[in-house]
Structures are given as C-alpha cells and as structure tokens.
Amino acid sequence: MAGAGSTRGLRPRRLSEETLAAAPAPGRGTVLRQRAGSAATTLWATMRPTRNRSTGYLAIGAVGALIATSVAVGVGAAGSIPRLADIGAWLGSSGSGEAAHANGLTGDVDGKVKLPGMNGHSVTIAQDGRTVLVLDRKTGKVVRIDPSQLTAEQSTNYGTSGLQLVSGGTYAYVVDAAKGTVQRIDPALTTPTGDKVQLGPGLGTAAVDSQGTLWVPQPAKGTVVPFVNGAKxxxxxxxxxxxxxxxxxxxxxPVVTDRTDAVTKVLTVAGTQQTFNLQGGINDSAPVKILVPATTDSPMMPILASDSGALALVDVTSGQSINAKVPIQGHALGAPQVLGKKVYIPDGTTGSLLVYDTATSAFQDSVNVTKKPGNLELFVRNGLLWVNDQNNSSAAVINAGGDVHTIGKYTDKVPTARKKNDKPVEDNVPSSRPTHQAQQPTRPGKGQGGNTRPPTHAPATTPPPTQAPPTTPTKNCAINWEAGCPEPQTPGTPQAQSGDGSITLTFQPASGLTPKRYLLKGVGSGQTATPSEVGPNGPFTFQVDGGACGTEFSYTVVAEYAGGAASKESKSSAPVRPCVAPGAPQSLKISNNGGGHGAKVSWKAPSGASGVTYKVTWPGGSQSTQSTSQSVTGLENSKQYDVSVSTSNAAGSGAATSGTIDLTPPDVTMNITHNDDDPDPLAIRTVASTKSGGRAGQFPSNYQGAVTVHCRTTGSSEYHPYDKVTSDVWGKISSGSGNGYVADIYLDSRFNSAVWECQ
Structure with a gap:
C-alpha cells in the first residue's frame, strides 16, 4: 500500500533486567518456576524446621501459598505477564498515550499498554473482534495490542487523519470517509489485505456486525453498502x-437512521426488513440534533433529539416505542446508551451521566464520572456500560443493577511493559483520587484517652432577626388543606409507550402531600382511559384505547388534592401514536386466474395491524389496498413473476412477504376430433402455420386418440372442408406421433376453458 509503513513481528517482551538482555527470553512458566524455586530455596535456608516444627511448617505453608498465587496470576510488576480480567475493556488515554484495561466487576485497572507515538492523540480502540486494535485518529497509525505481553508493537501506518477503524468476528477494516475508500486489513498483522474498494467520498460511520459483515453508509446515494465475507x-x-x-x-x-426523514430502518443484505417512523417530537428536530449510539447490546435502540429533549426507545424487533422527555437546559447532551431498563445520557458540560429509569418513568441521580467538561464515550460490552473521556484520568463501569465503579486509568500499580527505570507519564497528569475528603476520625476527648484540644470559638455574629414560628395546621391535611399544610406538588411527566391500538402512560406520583386521586387529561374523541382515575396509592398507570394511527396524542396527569388545595398538572407527555409498525403479512397464497394472465394474491394480517395499508408489487406494476387480497391481471402466460406484499401504517412498515406467480399453462388431455371422414393424414406442424415451418409428425387418417394439450395460440387460418369451419387457433401438443402444433379445427381447444393461451 502506497504511503503505508508496517512493522512485522513481535519482539519478546523483556522479563528481567539487563543481566538477561542477551539471553533468550524464557517463557512465562520458566520465569515463574525460576522465581518459585529461588524463593523456596531461600525459605528453607532461613526458616527450616527446628524443635518448634509447627511454627516452621506454618511459615513455609504461607509463603508457599504466596508462591502458588504468583504462579497462578502473575506478580503484577513490570516484567511479569498479567492475567487480564475476562470481563473487561480497554480504555484510551490521550494525555498519557496509553490504553488501560479495566476489570468490569471491580473497576480496577489490571493492565496498561503504552501506545507508541500517540501521546496527546485521540484514539479508536476496536475490541469487538478476536484481536484488540488501536487507531491513532491524528496520524492513521494502526497498532495491535498483545494482551499477554502488554505491548503494542505490531503496527501499520495508513498515513492520514480522520480514518475509521472497525472490526468484528475475524474481519477488520480501515475506512477513509473523506476519500470514500474501504481497505480490509489483517487483524493480526495490521497490514492491508487485497485492494482498496472505492465507494465515493462522503461516507458515514461504518460498523461490522458479529458475522463480520461490514456496513458502510453512502449518504450521497441514499444507500448502505454491505461487505459480506470481506467482499462488496x-x-x-x-x-x-x-x-x-x-x-x-x-x-x-444493522439499523440505519435517516435523520432527514426521521425514519429508522432494520437492514439485511437483501434489503430493508422493517421501518419505524420516529415520533415523540424527534420527527420535528433538526437532523444533526438526532443522536443515536453506534452500538447497543439490546434490541431497544435509544434515540435522543438534543434540541428538544425528546427521547425514544425503539424496539427493533416489535416496533414498540417508549417516549419520554429529557431536560436540556444547561446540558450538552451526547448519544444515549441503554442498559437494562435504564437510559444513560452523557452530559459534556459536567462530565456526568443523566440516568432515566423506564421502569419508574423518572430520572435518577446523575452519575459523576469526570466532574469536569469533556467528551464522554459510552459503549456496552459484556453486559456492562463503559464510560470514558480520553482526556481525563477517570472512567467508569456500570452494571445492569446501576452499580458504579470508578476507574483510575492513570494508576501506576498495575502490570505494564515499561522498562523499570522509565519515568511514568502519569506523574504529570491529574490524580484520579476522588475530590471529596474522607471524614477525619474524631479525636478522643477527656476521659476517652488522649489529650483534649481547646475548642475553637467562631467569631461573634449578629443573630438573625426573629421570625414568626411556622403555622401549625389544626386539621388533617389529607382531608382539609389549610395554611401550614405541605404545598401540593406536581406529578411526574408521563412516559408514553405505543401499542397496538393503545397508549400506556406511566408516571411518578407527586411527592409531599398525598393527592386524593390522579386524572388523565388529553383523552381524545373516540378514546377511553382505563382506569378513569388512579388512587393515591397507585398503580400509577393509565391505558388509553382507540384513536387514529395517523394522529399523535399527548397527555398530562392532574393531581387533585382534598380540602381546597389547588390541583397540580404535570408537563405534557411526548406525543405518540396508538399503533406500532406492522410486521410482515402471513400465509401468502397465490391462486392463478382461469385461463392465466394473472392471479389472486391473498394473505393474513400480521399482529399489530392497526390502520395497515398493504402494497402488492410485481414486475411492471403495484397496487395498494387495505384488504387482505388483491387481483393481479394483464400478465403474459408461460412466464413467472415475483410478487411481494408489504405492510405500512403511520408508525412505519414491515418486511415484505414474497411469492411467485407461475403462469406456466397446465397440461390438458384431449382427443383429436373431426378427423373421421378425412382420408389424408393429419399433420403435426413445427410452427402454428401451414405456410412456414415443416412437419413434426402426423396422425393417420381417422385417428381420434388422446393427446396432451399444453396451450393454444394463433397462427395461419385453416378451413375444415367437411365441417365448413374456419379458425386461426392452433393447439400445442405432445403425442406418441410427434410434438408440435395441430390446427384447432381438429382439436377444439378453443372451446375448453381449461386450456390456456400460450402467451
């Protein structure tokens, strides 16, 4: 590859000091056995059993256990080979030019790798394949991390900035979005494999699925290009x-979001499988403000409109969506991620995560990660949410239960491939210690041991003016509200979930003073809400049935209080439709018309079929209908036609169900006729004419036996001298006397509806 330099091979990692530099690098087992043997010899010399044998043996056992532990997991120092956690992830650090591997269960850093020449550079770490690859976004250099050696020496420089590195399965690619090229690379050697594929400039962000198929968006063409098994x-x-x-x-x-039309589509190599029209206010947002994650481990795909705060979770398997609203004032929000029932939204202004719990329809306490402005990168791996800012010392890992472990990426006390005398880079970067101070233990006072420190008196201050004591209510506030009772509070903004012909609304009850009931406001004409009201103890859910699929509805919850206290109304829910995108039609059946030239196509409605329109498509035509059948006409016989039926409603569209209209004419058995008074043989012609072609055979005079009639067609006009009949119809037949065409004045196929026209 022109302009690309590569380094092949991995030098053995130095496992000892200069005294071993010239010796062959021993394997891990050899080094640890040497250490264990040396430790055992020293131990026996200094602690061999004496008359106090039990003490000696216990000491030997303790040190032996320590040796065994070292052999099993490594000693954790420079020069040892670590065992990294199976449930973990690699996190980049621009400031130190390193990649740190963190344990997902504890947040502890259990290994670090120096990334050569990448100090101060932003990187991409591809760890979804069988190898770990790192791309320097500034220089275009790709290196492979060897987790067993904690080195990154296998490298290839692709010589330009702004590249994309994507991997999955056994495949890896470097994509140049600006130039529009895709280069497959060898994940182990990092070198190019095969020629570049030119797709055209302006490519979108690519991804590789678990099967190794690369998906590359082409916005200029409105297409996505799959690379299956490495080939376009x-x-x-x-x-x-x-x-x-x-x-x-x-x-x-693979799911593509058309942000211009606010549409999300599930893809297969064969085409679009299902389409979801985004709602909840996302469809009113500027395209660039619609944010989606690069990957999710869940079929629930979170979509956020950062200009309006509209949040949608679209289930790409069922089509159902959960819609909520996110506060945007004072926040610089990034693409959301979902883990379990919770949605995590990065806030670049504070270095924290907003946490929305779909189970409770409410926001939880934010998760502080870096506590300073920055770019938080989120991804889910092994059922854990990882959060990293490459320009900060802190990162975090969150499990499905919401437990947070802070990760100190700059810690020194971890295995690393640095030479022992190298000055660690992290000496010059901020500490990862938490900003809050631990509470100091109370110094013991007199009578508790220790000396008593004289108390420190605060300077005298002017006392605040005396205030009237708060009014104490004289009645039960839940029955009769009066001055001094807690102020009525507003219920939480309802979360709206679309369903087939219904909308489910859940909300947080008002805090403080307990309302006597909750009412739903905004129920439209033709809709009914169940229950009609919610009591003070819940459950805090309404279901609204009915309403047109093409209409978006928004609702509020009103908390009514007793005893004259003012009612409080929540903010409006996100607008949603009472329907979901339909699935594919079921049980497709094709029945040919009599005589051919078309067919009746019928099917069964899919589940979730509210307001569905069906589109029947065949070569040269299409027809939309709300029925579950459609007649297709005007087709030629003796041909096959692919036909498909797709579904759509205001919420989206489903996958098409396909079949074939086979208009091959059916064979019909008939007898030769009107041949009893003719002394001449009856000719079987090669074409439907006596004026061209030749004989393909003949029937003897007076033959009236059976033949197989395939179809009928028109040809030369023939006259029957005895029956005084003229016809230009010919039958295409097969028989023991020959295969070809017979004038229909000797067959009468034109009067048999079971015989189709040939074309």
Whole structure:
C-alpha cells in the first residue's frame, strides 16, 4: 500500500533486567518456576524446621501459598505477564498515550499498554473482534495490542487523519470517509489485505456486525453498502440521495437512521426488513440534533433529539416505542446508551451521566464520572456500560443493577511493559483520587484517652432577626388543606409507550402531600382511559384505547388534592401514536386466474395491524389496498413473476412477504376430433402455420386418440372442408406421433376453458 509503513513481528517482551538482555527470553512458566524455586530455596535456608516444627511448617505453608498465587496470576510488576480480567475493556488515554484495561466487576485497572507515538492523540480502540486494535485518529497509525505481553508493537501506518477503524468476528477494516475508500486489513498483522474498494467520498460511520459483515453508509446515494465475507455486495437502498444517514448495530443487527426523514430502518443484505417512523417530537428536530449510539447490546435502540429533549426507545424487533422527555437546559447532551431498563445520557458540560429509569418513568441521580467538561464515550460490552473521556484520568463501569465503579486509568500499580527505570507519564497528569475528603476520625476527648484540644470559638455574629414560628395546621391535611399544610406538588411527566391500538402512560406520583386521586387529561374523541382515575396509592398507570394511527396524542396527569388545595398538572407527555409498525403479512397464497394472465394474491394480517395499508408489487406494476387480497391481471402466460406484499401504517412498515406467480399453462388431455371422414393424414406442424415451418409428425387418417394439450395460440387460418369451419387457433401438443402444433379445427381447444393461451 502506497504511503503505508508496517512493522512485522513481535519482539519478546523483556522479563528481567539487563543481566538477561542477551539471553533468550524464557517463557512465562520458566520465569515463574525460576522465581518459585529461588524463593523456596531461600525459605528453607532461613526458616527450616527446628524443635518448634509447627511454627516452621506454618511459615513455609504461607509463603508457599504466596508462591502458588504468583504462579497462578502473575506478580503484577513490570516484567511479569498479567492475567487480564475476562470481563473487561480497554480504555484510551490521550494525555498519557496509553490504553488501560479495566476489570468490569471491580473497576480496577489490571493492565496498561503504552501506545507508541500517540501521546496527546485521540484514539479508536476496536475490541469487538478476536484481536484488540488501536487507531491513532491524528496520524492513521494502526497498532495491535498483545494482551499477554502488554505491548503494542505490531503496527501499520495508513498515513492520514480522520480514518475509521472497525472490526468484528475475524474481519477488520480501515475506512477513509473523506476519500470514500474501504481497505480490509489483517487483524493480526495490521497490514492491508487485497485492494482498496472505492465507494465515493462522503461516507458515514461504518460498523461490522458479529458475522463480520461490514456496513458502510453512502449518504450521497441514499444507500448502505454491505461487505459480506470481506467482499462488496449489492447496495441497499434506504433513502433519497443526500439524506443524513447514521448506522447503529442494535443487538448485532444493522439499523440505519435517516435523520432527514426521521425514519429508522432494520437492514439485511437483501434489503430493508422493517421501518419505524420516529415520533415523540424527534420527527420535528433538526437532523444533526438526532443522536443515536453506534452500538447497543439490546434490541431497544435509544434515540435522543438534543434540541428538544425528546427521547425514544425503539424496539427493533416489535416496533414498540417508549417516549419520554429529557431536560436540556444547561446540558450538552451526547448519544444515549441503554442498559437494562435504564437510559444513560452523557452530559459534556459536567462530565456526568443523566440516568432515566423506564421502569419508574423518572430520572435518577446523575452519575459523576469526570466532574469536569469533556467528551464522554459510552459503549456496552459484556453486559456492562463503559464510560470514558480520553482526556481525563477517570472512567467508569456500570452494571445492569446501576452499580458504579470508578476507574483510575492513570494508576501506576498495575502490570505494564515499561522498562523499570522509565519515568511514568502519569506523574504529570491529574490524580484520579476522588475530590471529596474522607471524614477525619474524631479525636478522643477527656476521659476517652488522649489529650483534649481547646475548642475553637467562631467569631461573634449578629443573630438573625426573629421570625414568626411556622403555622401549625389544626386539621388533617389529607382531608382539609389549610395554611401550614405541605404545598401540593406536581406529578411526574408521563412516559408514553405505543401499542397496538393503545397508549400506556406511566408516571411518578407527586411527592409531599398525598393527592386524593390522579386524572388523565388529553383523552381524545373516540378514546377511553382505563382506569378513569388512579388512587393515591397507585398503580400509577393509565391505558388509553382507540384513536387514529395517523394522529399523535399527548397527555398530562392532574393531581387533585382534598380540602381546597389547588390541583397540580404535570408537563405534557411526548406525543405518540396508538399503533406500532406492522410486521410482515402471513400465509401468502397465490391462486392463478382461469385461463392465466394473472392471479389472486391473498394473505393474513400480521399482529399489530392497526390502520395497515398493504402494497402488492410485481414486475411492471403495484397496487395498494387495505384488504387482505388483491387481483393481479394483464400478465403474459408461460412466464413467472415475483410478487411481494408489504405492510405500512403511520408508525412505519414491515418486511415484505414474497411469492411467485407461475403462469406456466397446465397440461390438458384431449382427443383429436373431426378427423373421421378425412382420408389424408393429419399433420403435426413445427410452427402454428401451414405456410412456414415443416412437419413434426402426423396422425393417420381417422385417428381420434388422446393427446396432451399444453396451450393454444394463433397462427395461419385453416378451413375444415367437411365441417365448413374456419379458425386461426392452433393447439400445442405432445403425442406418441410427434410434438408440435395441430390446427384447432381438429382439436377444439378453443372451446375448453381449461386450456390456456400460450402467451
């Protein structure tokens, strides 16, 4: 590859000081056995059993256990080979030019790798394949991390900034979005494999699924290009040209969001499988403000409109969506991530995560990660949410239960491939210690041991003016409200979930003073709410049935208080439709018309089929209907036609169900006729004419036996001298006397509805 330099091979990691530099590098087992043997010899010399044998043996056992532990897990110093946690992830640090591996269960850093030449550079770490690759976004250099050696020496420089590095399965790629090229690389050697593929400039962010298929958006063409088994496949049309396209791998499935039209589509190599029209206010947002994650481990795909705070979780398997609202004032929000029932939204202004719990329909306390402005990167791996700012010493890992472990990436006391006398870079970067101070223990006072320190008196201050004591209510505030009772509070903003013909609303009850009931406001004409009211103890859920699929509805919850206290109304829910995108039609059946030239196509409605329109498509035509059948006419016989039926409603569209209209004419058995008074043989012609072609055979005079009639067609006009009949119809037949065409004045196939026209 022109302009690309590579370094092949891995030098053995130095496992000892200069005294071993010239010796062959021993394997891990050899080094640890040497250490264990040396420790055992020294131990026996200094602590061999004496008359006090039990003490000696206990000491030997303790040190022996320590030796065994060292052999099993490594000693954790420079020069040892660490065992990294199976449930962990690599996190980049621009300030130190390193990648740190953290244990997902504890947050502890259990290994670090120096990234050569990448100090101060932002990096991309691809760890979804079988190898760990790092891309220097500034220089285009790709290196491979060897976790067993904690080195990054295998490298190739691709010589330009702004590249994308993506990997999955056994495949890895370098994508140049500006130049529009895709280069497959060898994950082990980091070198190019095969030629570059030119797709055209302006590519979107690519991704590799778990099968190794690369998906590359082409916004200029409105397509996504899959690379199956490393080779470019046919483009998948997803949008009009020049639409804003972003790609997400949702539980391993490629999903493209057309931010221009506010549409999300699930893809396969064969085409679009399902389409979801975004709602909840996202469809009213500027395209660039619609944020989606690069990957999710869940079929629930979170989508956030950062300009309006509209949040949607779209289930790419069922089509259902959960819609809520996020506060945006004073926040610089990034692409959300979902783990379990919670949505995590990075806030670049504070270095923290907003946490929305869909189970309780409420925001929880924010998670502080760096406590300073920055760019938080979120990804889910091994069922854990990882949060990292490459320009900060702190990161975090969160489990499905919401437990947070802070990660100090700059810690020194971890295995590393540095030479022993190297000055650690992290000496010059901020500490990862928490900013809060631990509470100091109370100094013992007199009578408790220790000396008593004289008390320190605060300077005298002017006492505040005397205030009237608060009014104490004289009655039960839950029955009769009066001055001094707690102020009525507002219920939480309802969370809206779309369903088939319904909308489910859940909300947080008002805090403080208990309302006597909750009412739902905004129920439209033709809709009913169940229950009609919610009591003070819940459950805090309403279900609204009915309403047109094409209409978006928004609701508020009103808390009514007893005894004259003012009612309080929540903020409006996100607007949603009472329907979900339909699935594919079921049980497709094709029945040919009599005589051919078309067929009746019928199917069964999919589940979740509110307001569905079906589109039947065949070569040269299409027809939309709300029925579950459609007649297709005007087709030629003796041909096959692919036909598909797709579904759509205001919420989106489902995958098409396909079949084939086979208009091959059926064979019919008939007898030769009107041949009893003719002394001449009856000719079987090669074509339907006596004026061209030749004989393919003949029937003897007076033959009236059976033949197989395939179809009928028109040809030369023939006259029957005895029956005084003229016809230009010919039958295409097969028989023991020959195969070809017979004039229909000797067959009468034109009067048999079971015989189709040939074309």
């Amino acid at each position: 496949s046919a483009e998948v049309k997803v949008a009009a040209p020049d639409h804003d396209l972003v790609l997400t791998l949702a539980q391993g499935r």
